[in-house]
Amino acid sequence: MFSSVDDVSARLAETGYLASPAVATTVFLADRLGKPLLVEGPAGVGKTELAKAVAQVADARLVRLQCYEGVDESRALYEWNHAKQLLRISAGRDESWDEARTDIFSEEFLLPRPLLTAIRGDDPKVLLIDETDKADVEVEGLLLEVLSDFQVTVPELGTVTATRRPFVVLTSNASRELSEALRRRCLFLHIGFPEEELERRIVRLKVPGLSEALTESVVRVIGALRAMDLRKVPSVAETIDWARTLLALGADTLDETVVRDSLGVILKHQDDIQKAAAKLDLDAL
Amino acid sequence: MTTPAGVPERLTGLVGALRAHGVRVGTGETVDAARAVEALGLADRELLREGLAATLLHGTGHRTVFDPVFDLYFPRGIGAPGTGAADREELRDRLAEALAADDRALMARLAAEAVDGLGGYGSSPDSDGWSAYQTLDRLRPQTLLARVRTGVRERNGGGGPEFADRLLDDEIRRRIEAFRAMVGSEARRRVAERRDRDMLARRAVRPTADRVDFLFAGRDQLAELRRAAQPLARKLATRLAARRRRAARGTIDLRRTLRGSLSTGGVPMRPVLRRRRPVRPELVLLCDVSGSVSGFSDFTMLLVQALHDQFSKVRVFAFVNRIDEVTALLDHGTADPEGLSARIGAEATLTGWHGSSDYGVALGEFAERYGDAVGPRTTVFVLGDARTNQSDPNLPAVRRIAERARRVYWLNPEQRSQWGTGDSAAPAYAELVEMHECRTARQLSGLVGRLLPV
Structure with missing residues (x-):
């Protein structure tokens, strides 16, 4: 995506985001090493803006997962469209059980949520997981598979692996200490106050x-x-x-x-x- | 991997030094760091610094350790700056100009020259070296303030006094502080060329604030700790809440289980758990605030105050050789942790006839005057080094407190091997109450998380 660190600064500046050398270097590395980027720092220094600017530069779609207390699998990952499944069952009365079963757990009835959306499809995407520290600890476990291997396992369907890796940005205000396992999978960037x-x-x-x-x-x-x-x-x-x-x-x-x-x-x-x-x-x- | 020779060794050396300072770096991160070196190249040192920091570190607190260690393993240059012996007065002139212009690159060069010209000591090969202290002592950059101020004014063209100019002195002081740090890292670099770099990285780089001994922490480290009290308290509160949840999965209530089993013919099909009454415990803190241990007490008081919503009641008492309640002072002082010890000293009666600490008298007075603060739901923490200055330790008073309280813990900021030496009454107290060694903020947060009642 980028050819050098200077290239990162120049292109981010075009979108109206002036990056410090630390920010530019880390964005460049995140792109090169294909690792998610964990951004911490005080409120109002442009953590979320960074993700938006990168999306604009890369001409990519921004997929955003806003974390809050109580966000869960069905909000973050995927959900089965239950109502549609019921309709399908009542529409095909004469079918055998096997036919109906394989059919209602197909892609058609899957409602993708941000994490799954981000790794499906071939178009470039930037996945922004905002305020990760607001989510419960359990959600972190959910993120681990996505962040390290860029894949999601749906028990009925199998494993969905990204054909094109999204550029992932996680932000945190450090209101809760994120787990070591999550930190280890990311490049760490602290955005402080600018010079x-x-x-x-x-x-x-x-x-x-x-x-x-x-x-x-x-x-x-x-x-x-x-x-x-x-x-x-x-x-x-x-x-x-x-x-x-x-x-x-x-x-x-x-x-x-x-x-x-x-x-x-x-x-x-x-x-x-x-x-x-x-x-x-x-x-x- | 196509990195130049020596870089992998330097990188692993750097990682080793970081680990010695308690930064957890795995092999995977080291490999990532090497890939980052490959992607960034070695041309720009500051880019390399940011790249390695991004791959190796996981939190902001470690940056203070990382930067000096990085300077040692990837130094700015080798050997002397090669400008010849510098003259002190001439250096001061040039430094004043650099400070006025706020030219960081020039300041770094001057730091190198200053250490080279003024910092060297010793002449035999094993005892010589470079000292930042000596350099700064001879150069005295802090006395340049007035000259720099006029320098800046001239530079601005001598226009009328601007509003922001009233901030000038503070700005210059910050620049001088930055220069002092540059001299420090330059002196370390020069010494590292002579001695074992790995050893130096472990010894000469200051540990992170949470691993510094309370008793030896400097002023700015204590300030850093005080700022860390709030976030730490938040973390501990989560840990306490988790412990409370676990503890709530209580034991089996036998009477109600058997009563329920009557409907199933006496077979206890459904065990009934005992309900826990939500009792919020009370906390009493007795803090020695005499000079020797005041840093430790301050920090602990702030921490406990920040945790106050976890308890139904928190009362804090301070003593030197007399005891007084300071709960109210902590309460309205949350915005100003800096002046805490000064306010405690000014507003509470802590000393009687003399100014040194006397545990026996203070604890005796507590048992007498504030005995009713301690009840069966109270957990008491005593904070202090148990150095009684040769006076009577007054063990009966401690025994009285221990009998009335639910638990009594003593947190001692001294190394365990020092207990009982000199005038320390630690072993005697330790027989009556549980005493824990608590030398660093890290140890303290571990102990608080474990010992605080839920």
């Missing part, structure tokens, strides 16, 4: 109207806030929100009033706002 230079480029790309000097100040203030011990440090998503807010407010430089009025865009807890205001020498709120 100043990269973040400036991101702001420039997403909020083109903002002046150069203001962009620089915004990124510096955000960098300083991240170094503080806050309950929820601002993420890239907040940086962009803030830049948009400043643009909408028509500010051309940062000053105390502007920062004080818009601090709520980047910090989401009252304690944090107070702490940041003290640190930035803003007057009492």
Whole structure:
């Protein structure tokens, strides 16, 4: 899919995703080694966006499995279309038992769910397993077969093996420790907060109207806030929100009033706002 | 495999060093790493670093170990930088400029020159080496702050004071900190050329924070541990919930099983399990917060506080040589773990006539004043090194507490072989209550997961 690491960065940038060298290298390796990619990191740094960008670059279909507490086999893998099976049985009254049995457990009555969809068919696909840590431990066991051998076993049908391996991205917010078995099958990528230079480029790309000097100040203030011990440090998503807010407010430089009025865009807890205001020498709120 | 000679050896050496630091790396991952080397080539060192990290590591915590080890096995260069002896003042000038421009590549080169010019010590072949400490001591990069500040201002063209400029000092301090880390890894690299690299990778690279001895952890490692308390608590809560589920599959209730068997002619067809009453246990923590063990106590208090919703009641007491309740302080202080020990010191009465810890008096006072905090549903944890400073250990008080409580555990941050040496009363206490060695965060989470009542 990609010829070099630089190729990855360049093509991801075309879709509007600016990748750090670490991200580009790992995406390149995941493609080369044919291994799933496990992405961890704080909320709002673009974990899900990465999968979407890769799908766009590869001109592939994005198959998404959103994990939540209680997601199970029939939501993730496949399900038999029970109603249709009943219809089939009542339609063919004169058949022998053997005929009916082999027929109702055929592909026609199978409802594929994301994992099965991703490995069937010949078109390129990107499988995104989002928020893997929200799913129960049992689901991880389900994923193991898919992730290591790219196959799914349906007892009545046999094993479905991928003819064309999908590019797999798993994301996690580390609200639960994923099992060692799952981690071992993946390449691990931690997306942290971007370096100043990269973040400036991101702001420039997403909020083109903002002046150069203001962009620089915004990124510096955000960098300083991240170094503080806050309950929820601002993420890239907040940086962009803030830049948009400043643009909408028509500010051309940062000053105390502007920062004080818009601090709520980047910090989401009252304690944090107070702490940041003290640190930035803003007057009492 | 078409990798250049020596790379497989370096790779396996790297993996060996990572394993020695407790990172679990399997053979499969090593093979993947080799394939990654093949795919990426050896031209760009930073790409190689990211590639190996992606294939070998499974979590974020290991990155702090991986980076220095990688620097040892895949060094930036070999030998001296070859610029000749550097002059201290001239180096400082150039460093100030590099810091002002935030030029990382130049800073790395300067770090190499500085170690070469200022860090060497010893002259005989076996006792010489390079010292990061000596380099930094002579170079004193932290005193450059004011010069760098003016440098940055000039660079910006001397416009009016901008809002973001008030952050400048912190930014410069972070840059200096980055430079210090560069000097450290450069000195390690130079030493590694002389000595056994494998040995150095095991000894000279700091272990991950959860494997550092509480008693020897530095300030930033303790800060890292405090930040880790919340996620660790979340993990432990899941483990406790699992234990609770397992424990709920109770024993057979004989009376109700027999009563039920009457309808089947006395044959117990359907065993009835005893119902468990959901009792949430109570927890009492007695923490020695004197200087020697305060890092350990702080961390444990935060951890237990983060776990508080698992228990019906958590009470925390701190002592040095007098005891006082600090539960309330922990409660509203969840947002600020940094200042915890300072607040405890300021707001609780912990010392009487002198400032050193006295277990006998403190435990005696607890048994007397707060005796009713301990009941048959209470599990008591005592945290401390049991060093009584030669005073009476007051064993009867401990016995009284142990009799009233459901369980008493003592967590001791000292190595087991140190127990009983000097003024330690550990063996005497260990006869009365269960004492566990608890030197690192890793040990602590294991113990907490096992010992906490469900």
